[in-house]
Amino acid sequence: MVCSFRRGNLAGQRRCAAGGSTLRAHGSGGKEERMDAPLLRCCSVWKASLGLHGIDLAVPRGGCTVLLGPPGAGKTGLLRLLAGFASPDAGRVLLEGGPVERPPPGWGGFGMVQPIDTLSRYRSVERVVTELVLSLPAPQRAAHVARALTQLGLDGQEPVRLGALGPVPRRRLALARALAPQPAVLLLDAPLDGLEQAVRHPLALEWRALFRRIGITTVWATRDPGEAMLLADHIAVLAEGQVVQQGTPQELYDAPASAFVAGLLGxxxxxxxxxxxxxxxxxxxxxxxxxxxxxxxxxxxxxxxxxxxxxxxxxxxxxxxxxxxxxxxxxxxxxxxxxxxxxxxxxxxxxxxxxxxxxxxxxxxxxxxxxxxxxxxxxxxxxxxxxxxx
Known part of the structure; x- marks a missing residue:
């Protein structure tokens, strides 16, 4: 017995699965944005020391791109490359169509959310955030710090010592510290790892709303498929140092390119x-x-x-x-x-x-x-x- 109806004209759906979609709705305003003009693009990027082997990646402007994959897939190495901590052995990283090392005028740079557990437990919340904007004039510096703390619900806690903060406030403080310089692109390497699931996913939703509200382009690395689906406008699935498929969460869920992707997303x-x-x-x-x-x-x-x-x-x-x-x-x-x-x-x-x-x-x-x-x-x-x- 033969199961299931056959239906022709699948070519368009196959193109969609391969990332061929050209328009998407962005944010709550419902504006449509072209995905064929990404803010960042990696073109056949190789970096042996970071385990990257021919990375092709498009990061849409203004949304959240999630790098999803198991440990050792190349997520952290790719973030380090985007942050400028390393240069590719081959291939190119493009920013708005030009070399990332020659950014356009007014470019706000990259911000990277990094753990703050290595900092002195006696530093105050205000000092932890201020350290990343010391180059600004005092009035501007104070405004940046106040804005970042307010965005993360930490206003009023400026004198609190780092050692007095619990796991969730520490995550909020690390994000506030990265947002204080008001970067154009925010990079996050598994920032919620170590938190219980009951806390982790609500916090991810809270941060998703914040990123959309301030309109910042975000690249978030995780091995948690549920977290990826909660956060992402765009997902890039990595395996063994390569992007094996990328597209919207629905595209990858409805039309996975391999058994690996199908099993990862649901x-x-x-x-x-x-x-x-x-x-x-x-x-x-x-x-x-x-x-x-x-x-x-x-x-x-x-x-x-x-x-x-x-x-x-x-x-x-x-x-x-x-x-x-x-x-x-x-x-x-x-x-x-x-x-x-x-x-x-x-x-x-x-x-x-x-x-x-x-x-x-x-x-x-x-x-x-x-x-x-x-x-x-x-x-x-x-x-x-x-x-x-x-």
Whole structure:
């Protein structure tokens, strides 16, 4: 049996997955901004000592670009390169289309959020922030410090000693210190690492609102996909010193370029199989558990190669019907378990000969009974065939 409808004209969606989108809404004002004219661009940048191997990256103006990847992917090295702490061995870093080492007039420079734990615990909040604007005249310096502290909710705490601050106020102070010189681009290397999740994500949302309010271009490195999705206007996924895919969070979630990206950004069913037929935009796969289906062509090799078919649990339709009653492309299934999790229900199903499938549904809908008649289906546009990671 062949599962899922086939749908043509996928080329435009494929271009979108590769970062071909040219317009996006920015901020709460709903203004549209061209993404093909980034503020910063890395063009085939190599830096062996930082583990960077042919980085291609576009940083849109005024938004938050998140560098997402596992430890050792090259995130910190790329931030150091952007900050000017190192120069590329090959390739170019461009600022507004020109060399980054020759910035345009009025360029505000880069600001980097760095840990303040190495500073003396007896320094006051005001002194910690003032240290980065000592070159300014006194009245201007005072205004910059006051503005930065107010932005982070630290006004009124100027005399408080660093040693008296808890983990969250310390993070706020580190950000205020970096914002005091009013840089044009803010660089942050996993600034919320070490905080509990219950605190971390609300703080990320708070900072996202601040960045949008002041209109600063931000590059944020993290290994936390949830944090990336909360913050980003634009995500660049890194692996082994390369950008393997970049685009908006929705583009990467809806059209991942590989099994690695699909697994990084959200939950996925991963159905192992073998490629049977390869077409320009789609391929036919025989799953190890028996069924045959069509899926969008990811990075799979030719016929006979091993692959996985990835489909998001929320894309799986489940009916308390036989496959014939559900309609074309449906597969017979057996419901093994139902797990209620408040805002959604997880359905654990079996297809074919032992194939495990997860579906996610809002609570309250009509669902099959465990062991009763059931069928599943999904559109081939939302299923992707990728090279097997094994």
């Amino acid at each position: 939950e996925n069913n991963r159905l192992p199989g073998t490629v049977m037929v390869l077409e320009e935009e789609e391929c036919q796969v025989r799953l190890d558990c028996g069924p045959e289906l069509w899926a969008r062509r990811g990075d799979v090799a030719g016929p006979g190669s091993r692959c996985i078919v990835a489909v998001r649990p929320e894309r799986v339709a489940v009916a308390a019907l036989s496959a014939e009653e559900m309609g074309e492309g449906a597969l017979p299934a057996v419901l093994r378990d139902v797990i209620f999790l408040g805002d959604h229900v997880r359905l654990l199903l079996e297809i074919g000969r032992g194939g495990a499938l997860l579906a996610r549904r809002p609570p309250g809908g009509r669902m099959p009974r465990p062991g009763g008649p059931a069928s599943v289906a999904w559109d081939s546009d939302v299923a992707f065939a990728f090279r097997s990671l094994r």
